[in-house]
Amino acid sequence: MYKISVNKEIFNDLLLKKLKVLEKSTSSYWKRELLEPKIINDKIKYTIKQIDKIKITNGLGEDKPQMIIECKKVDYSFKKDLFEFHFGKILEQKNSDMSEDYKDTLIQVLLQERVQLQDSMNRDHLTGVYNRRKMENDLSAFVNQNNKDLLTAVFIDADRFKGINDNFGHETGDKALIYLAKRIQKYADILNGEAYRYGGEEFLILCFLPKDELLKKLEQLKEDIKSQKIYHSKKDISLTVSMGVAFYKDCKTKDELIKKADDCVYIAKDRGRDTIVVS
Template sequence: MDTIVRKKIRIFYYSSALIAMAVVALAVTVPYFIDSRKNYALLTSEIEASIIAASKRTLENSVTRTIQEIDTIRSSTLAEFKALCDAQAQAFSRLDAQAVQTLAEPRRDGSHPPPGTPLTLADAGIVIREQATGRVVWTNGRQDADAFTHIKPGEADAAFPVTATASMSQGMTVTLFFRSASLDAVAKERAKALIRAVRLDNDSYIWVNEIRNYAGGDGYAIRAVNPNLPETEGNPLSTNTPDIHGNLPYKEELDGINRDGELYFKYYFKKVNSMKITQKLSYAKLYKPFDWIVATGVYTDDIDALIQKRKKALTDAYKAQIHSFGILISVVFAVCAVLFFVFERRINAMVSSFISRLQEDDHELRDKNDRLAAAYAQLEQVAYHDFLTGLLNRYAMSDRAGEEFSRSARSGAPFCLILADIDNFKRINDTHGHDVGDVVLAKIARRLRTSLRQEDVAARWGGEEFLILAIDCDQDTGGILAEKLRSVVGGKPIRVGEDELHVTMTFGVAAYTPGKTFDEMLKDVDVCLYAGKQRGRNCVVADACRGAKAT
């Protein structure tokens, strides 16, 4: 009979163990697989969004940096020709008008250098005037000299950003100048050379379209720079030109520039060093001084390849994680089965030992819990209390005040903030040393703490300032409490070694009114404290902050 009972118990034990293991395995694996799948789907979508966002930031940064470099080239070009004109004007100032005319004889073939000829000082416009009357005596005909002569001497004109004037003999002045268009032409060529030399990642590049007509249409712009199609530079562009899918990228680009000055857009274009045409994500921005649309882009198939690469890495990691988890569950299941078997074989011998060990573990756990509670209390003391005074620190006080604000907003219960400052504390530090100052802070904090009601809260707010949260106090009650604290602090000297220091404090009091924030109350109570300092210190001010403002 005993054998039959033991056999039934064994069968029941193993059946229960196997069922429990299966239930636990399902309870662990099913939520795990569901959660892992959700995380996988979320990370997959985030990978695509983050790569596209990073690509856009890269495009925008590249264009912005290029525009900054273009602007630097333009500025340096103006500065360069300004310096040349200044030097030449000074040289002309040592000559008479006839000598200048001889040296700067107009070109016989026109007033401007041939196209493509580098601009030099010899191309500067020159005007000689009578200094007294401003009458034009002679021009060399260059740089739109006729237009320049209609500008009064000394007046600035954006069309002529570089001028230099010097006095000559016989009451004459000589002025050298350059048109903005001529200088911008030099700066454009320098900027084009720089842009052609720039190469970005994934065979990306910077290109420039120069707008001729912001209204669009045929010839609305020319292709100024395009390292991918250098043979087409200078060709006219049309907003009516479609890509292979019928999109009008030039129109979309011009519309975005007219609307916002910049845009992201997609279209189809030839890849670098290839005849393949694929979709391109581009960013374009207007550089208005040159009427240049500066742009760069990245092909979406390159972005897709990077996205797929990241997704594949994530998928491989996910599969490896699932595989590892499956192996772990199997191993745990097998180990548990063996343990159940061993446990059953030794169950009778282990029961007593287990009970004894359980009692020991319970005692040890209680001991650990006691130590953990003590450690937590010590950690809380460090985190929320000022180490010197033992009062709450600024962070803890801000949290406690926030709770009181919420309570008062719900129930309408009053409370006050009392801001106290030790009078002439710097003199104590300077006279007796910072160690004595620390002792004074600690003893004043003790006097404040012991004089407050149980429900009130005190904190070291900073330096020699203390902030007190007086619960269920209106303005008058708060003033009475502050006066009590002032009397306690200044009522008897503080002994530090052989010295007795007579220390006083000034108090400001502000009561809560509905709608006020913590920061606004702090400003009010600070105004009261400041008023107390102005009144001679060692006093309580509970009225100065009503309607007052800090100065």
């Protein structure tokens, strides 16, 4: 196994995952070990040997701090004339003598990574808004809050969305969904709520706002969505949405709240689309 000795600061930065790429000068040793010559069309060309793991040490002696770390890739930078080791997870570690400050920082980094991982699991990969699983978890919490009588579900469904995919392609359909999500998230913040992608071209807002003010803002959202067009080489595309609104104070369960809002969307479609129906 290859070994690289580094100073204490770099060692701790690797341990804390603050440093993920380690640069190493192209000494004769590393050139000999990592550059593999091949003869192609009577010319000598070099490829870079790839390593699956590498030992990182700090200090001297048998009890020196060390770790074995995953090596995802080895690159050579012609501009800098050095090798770049791209590291992944730490496989083994021993004799680490991190200071208490570094230990505290490591804990903070790990907690932050956990929060970031949880957040990414709760978000729709295309639009960036929260997904249906997050909506269901939030809804369970919202119905137990003191202000639950203000809780409102707003179902938003893009009109004739299949036609966009069929006539302009799924890439354009994705652009339309991203456009919708940005507008919906903007108004969800105004409505004292949160936006979710429920599925396909369906979005949902859970919010807390008095009815009159809510409906006024939703009308603005509906008009805002169709005020701008999505560019396509064939022609620019206009979007409209149908909305269904339901209030938790009129429902016995959280499932009934979602169903009522969804039913109102179907009524809005039957009324010609581009409209808002309140339960």
